[in-house]
Amino acid sequence: MTGGTGAKTAAAARPADPCTVVIFGASGDLTHRLLVPALYNLAVEGLLPKAFALIGVARSHSSSEAFAADLHNSLPKFATRDIDQSAVQQVLGCVAYVQGDPADGATYGKIGRELARIERERGTQGNRLFYLATPPAGFAPIGCHLGESGLARQENGAWRRVVVEKPFGTDLASARALNRKLLGILDEDQIFRIDHYLGKETVQNIMVLRFANGLFEPIWNRHHIEHIQITVAESLTVGRRGSFYDATGALRDMVPSHLFQILSLIAMEPPSRFAADAVRAGKAQVLDAIQLQSRDEALANSVRAQYDAGYVENRAVAAYRETPDVKPDSTTETYVALKLMIDNWRWAQVPFYLRTGKALRAKQTEVAIKFKQAPIAMFRNTPVDRLAENFLTIGIQPNECIGLEFNAKIPGPSITIGGVSMTFKYEDYFHAAPSTGYETLIYDCMIGDAILYPRADGIEAGWRAVQPFLDAWREAPADTLASYRAGSDGPKEADELLARDGRRWRPIA
Numbered sequence: 001m002t003g004g005t006g007a008k009t010a011a012a013a014r015p016a017d018p019c020t021v022v023i024f025g026a027s028g029d030l031t032h033r034l035l036v037p038a039l040y041n042l043a044v045e046g047l048l049p050k051a052f053a054l055i056g057v058a059r060s061h062s063s064s065e066a067f068a069a070d071l072h073n074s075l076p077k078f079a080t081r082d083i084d085q086s087a088v089q090q091v092l093g094c095v096a097y098v099q100g101d102p103a104d105g106a107t108y109g110k111i112g113r114e115l116a117r118i119e120r121e122r123g124t125q126g127n128r129l130f131y132l133a134t135p136p137a138g139f140a141p142i143g144c145h146l147g148e149s150g151l152a153r154q155e156n157g158a159w160r161r162v163v164v165e166k167p168f169g170t171d172l173a174s175a176r177a178l179n180r181k182l183l184g185i186l187d188e189d190q191i192f193r194i195d196h197y198l199g200k201e202t203v204q205n206i207m208v209l210r211f212a213n214g215l216f217e218p219i220w221n222r223h224h225i226e227h228i229q230i231t232v233a234e235s236l237t238v239g240r241r242g243s244f245y246d247a248t249g250a251l252r253d254m255v256p257s258h259l260f261q262i263l264s265l266i267a268m269e270p271p272s273r274f275a276a277d278a279v280r281a282g283k284a285q286v287l288d289a290i291q292l293q294s295r296d297e298a299l300a301n302s303v304r305a306q307y308d309a310g311y312v313e314n315r316a317v318a319a320y321r322e323t324p325d326v327k328p329d330s331t332t333e334t335y336v337a338l339k340l341m342i343d344n345w346r347w348a349q350v351p352f353y354l355r356t357g358k359a360l361r362a363k364q365t366e367v368a369i370k371f372k373q374a375p376i377a378m379f380r381n382t383p384v385d386r387l388a389e390n391f392l393t394i395g396i397q398p399n400e401c402i403g404l405e406f407n408a409k410i411p412g413p414s415i416t417i418g419g420v421s422m423t424f425k426y427e428d429y430f431h432a433a434p435s436t437g438y439e440t441l442i443y444d445c446m447i448g449d450a451i452l453y454p455r456a457d458g459i460e461a462g463w464r465a466v467q468p469f470l471d472a473w474r475e476a477p478a479d480t481l482a483s484y485r486a487g488s489d490g491p492k493e494a495d496e497l498l499a500r501d502g503r504r505w506r507p508i509a
């Protein structure tokens, strides 16, 4: 099926301002796999400025020529679209490499000299986008050096912006400290805390679904919605990320960032304007309204678990504790399920059940909104409790779709009722060229639109909501860590969490 039913509202995008992108941690995976392919896609779409340059900063010994050659070689491997040499030239036509320790002030002198040369030769007008693709320990020191060296000072009409990768902190105290450090040097509107989930079309579409349609808002509240499930299931294992993951766990890795971004878009109040501050304030406000749980409540309303050996998608998977760089007696969770309540008028008494985990049956990110049941048994043959449940589902990945599940009459002489569903699939209507998911985020930063980037208060509200779980788990006996078979839907304890409330998770497809 193709074509829509109504008018399209499209604002033609313009190329971003001339600028230089400076990537710290340039020798890492992110640069090759995602950032450069995303810049390439922007060039293909005519959104990258003609005056553009790329500087890589990393510790390893290399040269501008070798770095450029490296990027030229890796781009065809990771590009999501066919290679067009003029677009390659636009992205990689001016590449420089600065070898240096980002913790050493002298590195910034070298970066400054390269920037001055490039800005003169390339006409990038002094606009600079610093991308912090380093391990998180680098964020504060790099921010401080950018401030002290003057490289990030906005002057003479030139903008200077800093993209900070995740994880932004490892708990509430460290996220606050990082915000304080960065805000001591940069203005809030120079800081872009990236969450790649906001680069996903279907995540962005949650806002359009809610606020460009009059249909949903009147029923988007506790009077009509019974509960909400947010699932981010991964079939991937921890793989080669053992040392990072074992110090992090599923809660820190996924919940305050990706799951809370989805939750806040689902649960926020309608913003007064589709503008960065109004949207970011609305999201921060709803995260701030998540009920803070006591230690006992946090234990009762959470399940943490680790995967045992099993089969995922017909591949044999070793137990988490056998992953390289993971402690053999590790108690780090690879799965978490939470029950959260939001203390505001819209959501009082509506539980939000969240779950995420590695090595599960399949990759599936889905929001499922369960509407209240019909109040009385009007149809003799089908009591209320045998009616199909009314779900609105938002499939985020890999199946990008919106579905509605409801009851219909099964054809025949008697009134017999069965559950049916209607599904809108993105691919039936829109043919988006494959992308990395970073294009919109990078472009938005280049044009100074922070609508998709959480603000300091939003980040801190997220950590505040998960802190009770971190605290409760730290002191909890080791036997409160459950286990699940790799390739399953998760631990039975997570099923019990919902069963207690007379509910069940939707299957992971």
Ligand code: BG6
Pocket: 166, 196, 234, 236, 253
């Ligand atoms: C990252 C996490 O932020 O998101 C990873 O650190 C996780 O552990 C990844 O696998 C999931 O992203 P996506 O886009 O594959 O759902």
